[in-house]
Structure formats: C-alpha cells, structure tokens
Amino acid sequence: MANYSTNEFKGGLKVMLDGDPCNIVENEFVKPGKGQAFNRVKLRNLITGRVWERTFKSGESLEGADVMDLEMEYLYTDGDMWHFMKTDGSFEQYAVDKKALGDTEKWLKEQVAYTVTLWNDNAISVTPPNFIELEVVETDPGLKGDTAQGGSKPATLSSGAVVRVPLFINQGEVLKIDTRSGEYVSRA
C-alpha cells in the first residue's frame, strides 16, 4: 500500500496505526506562533471501533490500509459464522465472525444489504442500513384507540433487538427502526 503524508490526511482515509487499520475521522493542522507544525488526528480503529486521538509532526507519514467497504446481502448463520453475499452479481460470499459482527447481530434480516468492511479481504465489521423494517414478535397487547403521544413499552423484534415502541403497537406489525439510535420511527 502507498504511504500517506500528514498533508494528505483527510476524513475517510484508511491508514495503519499500531498494526490496526484505522479510518481518519478528523485531521487538524496546528502550528503555535513561530513553532513547529503538528497534525492532531482522530482515528477510528476499525477492529475495535474505538476512537484514538494522536498527534503527528507535519510531514510524517502512515502506511495506507487495504480496507474496502462493500455492500453485501445477509444470507444465514451456521451458529459460528454469519454468511453474506456481494450484491454486485458475483455471488461471492464472505463469512463473518461474531467479533466482527458486533452489535449488528441484533439488526440482521435475510436479504437486507449491509455494508461489510474488509481488511486484506477479511471481514472486520458490518454496518446495518440506517433504517430497517422488522416485525414485532413479542409485546404487550396494544391499547385500542391510543394513537396519541405518551407512553411506551418494550417490543422484541424478529432480529432479536428490543426497542421502545408506542403503546398502540401490536404483535405482528412491521416497524421502521433507526439502527443508529435503536429507536422506533414509524409503522412500516
């Protein structure tokens, strides 16, 4: 991979740091008065998801990381691994382990497209679509006529996620959920 110097750093650039692939979130050039210039850089470790704040002397460089975001459809799980297939028509499949899947496990639905991040051709993380439609498999019975504001209750969705929903929602209904906040948006 190519090396990138601090003046090429920008949001979205994938670089290697301490052996892990990272995504540059923010890069700020700082220079005190007459002194030496530095770059204050925020990077998201793509393996752990944690954000690191590091400083580099301007002009230093980091090795690029061979990281790709690909759209893939979720197929099935065999219990150990979760299987996804590229949506580009190649039918190429990738197996994702539990660690890489992380929190996305509770938003899985067959035939929905997810963003799978590959590092050196191995899946390291899976990002769900921002909104997903899921069926309510368990919740207290809905309160008839209560479509007004106020009150919520937990509902278990087909993917296993538990979200707060309005009191009027019934078992068997399909809901639109924001996966970033884990919040109910509307009936689908």
Add this chain to the structure above:
Amino acid sequence: MTDDWHPTASIETLRERSRLLARIRAFFTERDVLEVETPVLGHGGSTDVHLDSLCLAATTPAGCERLWLQTSPEFHMKRLLAAGSGPIFQLARSFRNGEVGRRHNIEFTMLEWYRPGFTLDTLIGETDALIRHVLPSVGPCRQRRYRDLFREALQVDPFTTPLGTLRQLAMQHGQIDMMESERDACLDLLMSVMIEPGLGRDGIDVVIDYPASQAALARRRYDPEDGVEVAARFEVYINGLELANGYHELTDAKEQANRFDEDNRERERLGKPPVDVDRRLVAALQAGMPEGCGVALGLDRLIQLVLGKDSVADVMAFATPNA
C-alpha cells in the same frame, strides 16, 4: 459539470469582509499610519525553519531568476522603515506552503504594521484597540507570561525543566513519539495541545516573554525576574485562535545576518532546502532602521472571529482547494 466553481465564502460574508477592511483602513488613517504595498515576489525568502516558502522561476531583466513568494511583507516593509517611511501598515497577500486546515490556507492576507519609537507595551495596546475596533464585544485584554502558562497548565518550568521530562509530557499529552525531539519542539507541542486551546476564552490573552530560542526576528533581552534571556515578542489569542505576532524588532544588521545563516544551517540539518537570504534587508539594517515594534495579524482569522465562522475558507472568496 462540476459544482466546485462556487466561492467558499457567501456573497453576504464578502460584503461583511469588505466593510471590515474599510474599518481597519480607517483605524490606521486616523492614526496617521501610511498604507503601503510591497512586492509579493522577492529575491529573498523567509529562512524561518518552520515556514516553507514557495518559489518560482521568473524571467527578469537579469535573466532567469529564482523568486520567492513572501511568507509575510516583513522584509520589504523594514526596508521602507530604513528609508524613512515612518509608521506604515499593509494588507498583504502572503504564502506559506503546506499550511492547510480550518485555520490555515496556503495563500492568506496578513495585516502587518510597524511603529517606529513604540515599545512592545504600546504596540500591544494598539493591537488591542484595533481588535476592539472591529470586535467591540471582546472581553478584557490581559498579558500572560509564557513561563506562567506552563507552570499553571503543566506544573513545569519551560526554561529549566530537563529535556527528558518535557519529552515525557509531550508524549503523554500529544500521543506522539517525541523521543528524539529538541526542547523547542516539545514546548511547541505542549503549547499547541495543552495551552493554546484555553487561551483567550474570556477576552484577549497576550502571551509575552517567550524563550530566547523562539525569538525569530525579535530582540532578546535579559529578564531580571526570571534570571533568563527571553524574546521580546508577543502573541495574541482569542478563543484559542492565534491572531497576531508582534516583535520588538531586531535592528542589528550583523545579528540579523547571523540569524539567517543559523536558520539555513538548521534547515540543512533537518533536510529542508536552504532559502535565498534577503541581503538587501541586511544592508537596510546596516544603513539604519529606526528602533521600534511591529506586528503581523492574520486578517482572515480576525474576520472569521468577528463573523463567527468555523473556518478561514468561509471568509475567503476562494480557498486554495477551490482556487
């Protein structure tokens, strides 16, 4: 069709900018300071180790020559002072290679002015007055000594703390490898990361008494209170943003020539290209430049502050990436 032909500042912002420029000119006219315009291209460049100059090949009456885009109008303005101009100011396009970010653009406007006969304190007062002239709501102005800032923020003395301790602190606070770094590099890092962001939060903070090694083109003087040599220099901060840099100007031609040579030796040591020295500035100092002080203020940053914008690009018609 590309969409990047648009200005980076809104037309409304450019109107505000134009009004601010008029106010600044009025401030100096009222004080009998002469507006001047000096060249952007010169035969000499800034040797400052931490500034990267742009240079180009030009066809001149002398043939093909290497000319330097000025990093500030300082050298030409000092030559005017030596020629008897009296107090002068300039709104000068300046160029610093590689400086890009929210607070930086390779090409920017420097408001620079010189006051023969002024002391550093008088010039700090005038800088404060100028800022208040365009930003009346700014809080009070206070002077902060470089040494005290380090003592308060990090409980260390920047002049006497062993280098090893400074390196440790820089590495801890900057998350950076500084094992091989020199003293000034560690101080610069700590200043940028631990001190600058907190400066000018309730008004104008003016940092004074810098280490002598960071004098640039300022005089050095012995500080009896600290028992060390300090640079007769100040920097002005508002909202964590460095706005201006002032000097009690060096007028000693020999010392000036020495600093140019020292800089170029240091550049060589760091693997940076040497810069052609402005021999005419040295000659002007030899002929005699009046004693006094001068200050350079980042105009785009000042406008950014006044208009509450997030980035210098927001107050420039076209920032370099879109130019």
